[in-house]
Amino acid sequence: MVVETQASPLQDGGSGDSDPKVVDKVVIRFAGDSGDGMQITGSFFTHNSALAGNDISTLPDFPAEIRAPAGTLPGVSGFQLNFSSLQIMTPGDTPEVLVAMNPAALKVNLRDLVRGGTIILNSDTFRKNNLKKAGYTEDPRETGDLEGYNVHAVPLTSLTLEAVKDTGISHKLAGRCKNMFALGIMLWMYDRSLEATLGLMTKKFGKMEEVFEANKKALTAGYNYADTVEVFTGRFQVGKAKLVPGTYRMLMGNQAAVLGFVAGAQLAKRPLFYGSYPITPASSILEGLSNFKHFGVKTFQAEDEIAAVGSSIGAAFGGAIGLTGTSGPGVALKAEAIGLAAMTELPLIVINVQRGGPSTGLPTKTEQADLLQAMFGRNGECPVAIVAPQSPADCFTMAIEAIRIATKYMVPVMYLSDGYLANGAEPWSIPEVEDLPGIEVKNATDPEGFLPYQRDPETLARPWAIPGTPGTEHRLGGLEKQENTGNVSYDPENHQKMTLLRAEKVERIAQSIPELEVHGDPDGGDVLVLGWGSTYGSITSAVNRVRDRGGRVSSAHLRHLNPFPANIEEVLGKFKKILIPELNMGQLLFLIRARFCIEAEGLNKVQGQPFQIGEIEQKIEELL
Amino acid sequence: MTAKPELSPEKIKEIEEYDRKIFTSDQIVRWCPGCGDYSILAQMQKTMPEICQEQGIPRENVAVVSGIGCSSRFPYYMNTYGFHSIHGRAPTFASGLKISRPELQVWVVTGDGDALSIGGNHLIHALRRNVDLKILLFNNRIYGLTKGQYSPTSEQGKKTKSTPQGSVDYPINPLSLALAAEATFVARTIDADTKHLASILKRAARHKGSAFIEIYQNCNIFNDGAFKSFADKKVRDDRTIVLEHGQPMVFGKEKDKGIRLDGLKPVVVDLANGADESSLLVHDEKTTDPTLANLLARLEEADESTPVPVGVFRALDKPTYDGLLDEQVATAQEQPNAGDMAALLAGGETWTVQ
Numbered sequence: 001m002v003v004e005t006q007a008s009p010l011q012d013g014g015s016g017d018s019d020p021k022v023v024d025k026v027v028i029r030f031a032g033d034s035g036d037g038m039q040i041t042g043s044f045f046t047h048n049s050a051l052a053g054n055d056i057s058t059l060p061d062f063p064a065e066i067r068a069p070a071g072t073l074p075g076v077s078g079f080q081l082n083f084s085s086l087q088i089m090t091p092g093d094t095p096e097v098l099v100a101m102n103p104a105a106l107k108v109n110l111r112d113l114v115r116g117g118t119i120i121l122n123s124d125t126f127r128k129n130n131l132k133k134a135g136y137t138e139d140p141r142e143t144g145d146l147e148g149y150n151v152h153a154v155p156l157t158s159l160t161l162e163a164v165k166d167t168g169i170s171h172k173l174a175g176r177c178k179n180m181f182a183l184g185i186m187l188w189m190y191d192r193s194l195e196a197t198l199g200l201m202t203k204k205f206g207k208m209e210e211v212f213e214a215n216k217k218a219l220t221a222g223y224n225y226a227d228t229v230e231v232f233t234g235r236f237q238v239g240k241a242k243l244v245p246g247t248y249r250m251l252m253g254n255q256a257a258v259l260g261f262v263a264g265a266q267l268a269k270r271p272l273f274y275g276s277y278p279i280t281p282a283s284s285i286l287e288g289l290s291n292f293k294h295f296g297v298k299t300f301q302a303e304d305e306i307a308a309v310g311s312s313i314g315a316a317f318g319g320a321i322g323l324t325g326t327s328g329p330g331v332a333l334k335a336e337a338i339g340l341a342a343m344t345e346l347p348l349i350v351i352n353v354q355r356g357g358p359s360t361g362l363p364t365k366t367e368q369a370d371l372l373q374a375m376f377g378r379n380g381e382c383p384v385a386i387v388a389p390q391s392p393a394d395c396f397t398m399a400i401e402a403i404r405i406a407t408k409y410m411v412p413v414m415y416l417s418d419g420y421l422a423n424g425a426e427p428w429s430i431p432e433v434e435d436l437p438g439i440e441v442k443n444a445t446d447p448e449g450f451l452p453y454q455r456d457p458e459t460l461a462r463p464w465a466i467p468g469t470p471g472t473e474h475r476l477g478g479l480e481k482q483e484n485t486g487n488v489s490y491d492p493e494n495h496q497k498m499t500l501l502r503a504e505k506v507e508r509i510a511q512s513i514p515e516l517e518v519h520g521d522p523d524g525g526d527v528l529v530l531g532w533g534s535t536y537g538s539i540t541s542a543v544n545r546v547r548d549r550g551g552r553v554s555s556a557h558l559r560h561l562n563p564f565p566a567n568i569e570e571v572l573g574k575f576k577k578i579l580i581p582e583l584n585m586g587q588l589l590f591l592i593r594a595r596f597c598i599e600a601e602g603l604n605k606v607q608g609q610p611f612q613i614g615e616i617e618q619k620i621e622e623l624l
Numbered sequence: 625m626t627a628k629p630e631l632s633p634e635k636i637k638e639i640e641e642y643d644r645k646i647f648t649s650d651q652i653v654r655w656c657p658g659c660g661d662y663s664i665l666a667q668m669q670k671t672m673p674e675i676c677q678e679q680g681i682p683r684e685n686v687a688v689v690s691g692i693g694c695s696s697r698f699p700y701y702m703n704t705y706g707f708h709s710i711h712g713r714a715p716t717f718a719s720g721l722k723i724s725r726p727e728l729q730v731w732v733v734t735g736d737g738d739a740l741s742i743g744g745n746h747l748i749h750a751l752r753r754n755v756d757l758k759i760l761l762f763n764n765r766i767y768g769l770t771k772g773q774y775s776p777t778s779e780q781g782k783k784t785k786s787t788p789q790g791s792v793d794y795p796i797n798p799l800s801l802a803l804a805a806e807a808t809f810v811a812r813t814i815d816a817d818t819k820h821l822a823s824i825l826k827r828a829a830r831h832k833g834s835a836f837i838e839i840y841q842n843c844n845i846f847n848d849g850a851f852k853s854f855a856d857k858k859v860r861d862d863r864t865i866v867l868e869h870g871q872p873m874v875f876g877k878e879k880d881k882g883i884r885l886d887g888l889k890p891v892v893v894d895l896a897n898g899a900d901e902s903s904l905l906v907h908d909e910k911t912t913d914p915t916l917a918n919l920l921a922r923l924e925e926a927d928e929s930t931p932v933p934v935g936v937f938r939a940l941d942k943p944t945y946d947g948l949l950d951e952q953v954a955t956a957q958e959q960p961n962a963g964d965m966a967a968l969l970a971g972g973e974t975w976t977v978q
Contacts, residue, residue: 047973050973050975051975053977200973203973243977244977245976245977245978246976246977247970247974247975247976247977248974248975248976248977249970249971249972249973249974249975250972250973259968259969262968263965263968263969266963266965266968271724273720273723273724275716275720292968293952293953293955293956293957294956294957294959294961294962294963295962295963295968296953296957296963297953298723298724298949298953300719300720300723302716302749303745303746303748303749304745306713306716306746307713307715307716307719307745307746307749308716309716310709310710310713310716310717310719310720310746311716311717311719311720311723312720313709313717313720314689314707314716314717314718314719314720314721314722314724315720315721315723315724316720317705317707317717317720317721318720318721318724318725318728319724319725320724322720336710337710337713340709340710344707430969430970430974431969432966433965433966433969436965467684467685467686467687467705467721467725467728468684468685468725468727468728469684470682470683470684471684472684473683473684473703473704473705473706474705474706475649475699475700475705475706475707475708476706476707476708477699477700477706477707477708477709478692478708478709478710479708487651488651488700
């Protein structure tokens with residue numbers, strides 16, 4: 001595995017008095033108990049980095065348990081942040097700095113830390129009881145486990161209690177401010193503006209005066225502590241990245257999906273209906289959309305996954321954009337209804353925020369193993385369109401694209417996100433409203449000669465006539481439909497014809513989607529790395545590194561998986577070898593081999609974690 | 625709430641001219657000859673013009689949604705918007721449709737297998753939420769479309785193709801289930817009693833909220849005569865009691881029998897032999913206390929002489945799910961930033977790169 005040492009803060013930085021040492025990227029991981037406030041600490045540092053002009057990518061790592069017993073290994077929650085003066089596309093392979101709020105956080109995260117990296121740990125928690133809960137028989141500070149790391153043991157709890165003692169806040173709440181003390185140290189270490197974070201703190205806690213005062217004191221005390229004690233010999237600076245000018249915000253994938261579907265429905269001038277049943281890691285889409293009633297969005301928390309999809313299909317019948325969202329186990333339950341949407345040719349969109357499977361699997365961990373489920377997971381010949389966003393912010397763009405396809409072709413669309421995209425965040429250049437694509441949707445209103453299954457000659461879409469329209473009354477259903485009239489038909493030739501028409505309709509989507517672009521050498525080369533969905537950042541970064549060393553490798557990334565872009569076969573034919581890295585056991589590989597009868601090699605990982613850049617880089621080197 | 629669209633004078637005139645034919649589709653009805661479904665379809669097609677005229681609903685605002693089973697072919701025969709969905713799930717499609725389009729009148733047609741077995745969960749929750757749906761449950765106590773297996777309402781010991789030694793399942797009582805699910809309108813009627821059936825359809829249509837109607841429906845092929853012992857015209861007056869709000873519970877061809885409570889047990893008293901009418905139970909469909917409705921839902925089980933009640937067991941006014949959600953949306957849309965796309969995109973913490 002390759003570690004970018006030139007970019008890591010492992011060397012001595014400048015001391016507190018001299019100029020900070022300039023590095024081009026840093027990866028920090030904050031880790032502690034679920035209740036230690038690691039997510040907010042991470043998001044505060046992210047905000048500060050954004051204001052400092054860095055490029056950023058972040059990824060939280062939640063335990064599946066909500067509040068596992070304090071101090072235990074299952075209760076550890078983490079937040080990783082990569083910030084850089086260069087363009088970055090992933091939250092970073094291996095952290096260089098670990099903030100560990102207790103022994104369990106140290107134990108869980110130490111194996112990921114770069115050898116020689118920096119550890120800041122809360123020494124107040126390294127007591128017999130906590131060590132035992134973390135499974136340490138001896139104090140790791142004394143066993144040599146931490147040898148070779150740059151360890152700073154700081155009594156974070158007691159220093160925080162001391163710092164906030166005059167605020168009148170309760171002992172319990174005072175102790176909770178220790179994450180801000182740790183953040184203060186980190187802000188000093190990376191030569192950051194304390195004011196910027198205090199500004200955000202005012203916005204977040206400003207109304208709760210005592211809480212705000214205590215957190216402010218803890219943050220400032222942490223900053224001053226680092227400045228004063230002179231044990232932190234390294235101070236670093238990460239400069240501004242060259243970002244396209246504009247106004248930015250951080251977007252997590254699920255949040256981007258929420259904005260995208262609300263915006264897409266507005267662009268289509270149709271109401272958005274979201275039927276969903278809570279499931280990790282998709283629930284935040286339901287929560288998010290429930291806040292958009294002022295855009296006419298109606299959310300329906302259904303009694304189960306089937307009711308969720310059923311209600312969305314019912315809403316689509318009624319003229320709304322019918323959206324449902326879930327994760328893999330939920331898609332399994334929705335399969336029959338998705339078939340009904342395919343048969344009735346209604347614009348249904350199914351979000352699958354994929355997680356580790358099979359069965360309940362790894363609810364909070366990422367995987368891409370539902371591609372073949374999306375493709376084939378229904379009874380009968382039942383093709384649907386499939387799109388997959390490639391980065392957290394791309395969840396916005398592909399939401400609009402899903403609405404465009406569903407309404408233009410009157411077809412169900414599967415939208416394959418995953419746990420990594422859902423919770424990962426990156427800066428998003430806020431677009432101008434007028435730059436968003438238009439979506440033209442027509443409803444049939446003319447009763448003259450109306451036939452519910454008479455197709456548009458270009459798209460093969462059937463007309464969308466909705467209840468309330470006089471003269472176009474008709475009946476839909478899951479039984480096979482007679483061509484044009486839509487009446488129930490058991491005629492053998494008709495069934496064959498309708499099966500072919502439904503397939504042809506999905507194929508024709510390729511006429512309106514962008515061609516597959518090659519990053520690298522469009523005219524061909526030794527290796528093409530073909531990816532889909534959330535692996536975009538890791539693949540592109542790996543390809544860039546190898547190309548920087550002169551390797552003839554290129555990449556292409558699929559955001560449309562059914563149908564594929566029209567030129568895919570042509571692109572694949574230009575390269576000697578095809579490598580397909582996926583967080584599954586080779587599902588796109590299976591489709592590519594089956595469809596084009598070509599040799600391709602897979603790189604397959606199912607560990608609930610995204611690819612590290614180094615893993616893909618190594619595989620490319622093997623193939624070159 | 626979404627205001628009911630004003631009808632034009634032409635539309636009002638059009639509605640005034642509705643007749644049975646306008647609600648009859650061009651599809652050939654394919655139920656078995658003699659099936660109870662024919663009677664229900666005929667009453668529905670006959671009653672819909674009256675319902676539309678009474679409430680000012682144009683035909684295009686009526687939708688009929690069904691699941692799977694014999695009864696679920698119903699939408700194909702109604703010349704309205706219709707949706708023949710998947711097994712057990714009709715309430716879900718209907719809920720989505722009604723919630724997104726509150727101005728529509730949405731009917732659900734389902735059967736005992738569809739609503740109480742595979743779709744039990746959806747029935748419970750649609751009723752609990754009080755979505756404004758009119759749910760017609762055709763209860764024939766058998767699986768007809770799959771050719772004669774016992775259903776969740778079949779009596780224990782029923783010999784069918786799948787239970788040659790007799791079923792060991794205990795049946796479910798649809799009305800008790802609906803009441804437990806807090807249904808705001810609960811009624812029962814019989815396919816062959818066309819007049820009563822039509823009156824119940826009208827009552828359900830007037831109800832704002834989820835209306836649940838159990839219709840005893842004879843399957844003359846696989847479970848013929850399932851309700852004969854009380855639904856047959858010859859015995860109906862003596863074996864059934866028609867519930868009427870505010871009226872003492874009297875039944876019998878000669879109106880000579882009544883229902884009185886003996887402790888918590890309903891008993892039949894003979895009015896001809898001196899029983900006092902003032903001691904009889906008085907029906908109250910509007911009481912929020914579910915005790916009376918629950919008691920009536922199981923009246924025939926009390927003893928051999930207690931009759932089977934038909935009519936409206938319960939009819940409560942309660943805000944509907946679709947109405948409440950619509951109000952929330954309407955309130956939210958009064959916000960100054962409602963529908964502001966630029967504000968949508970630029971929400972949260974932002975920063976500028978020069």
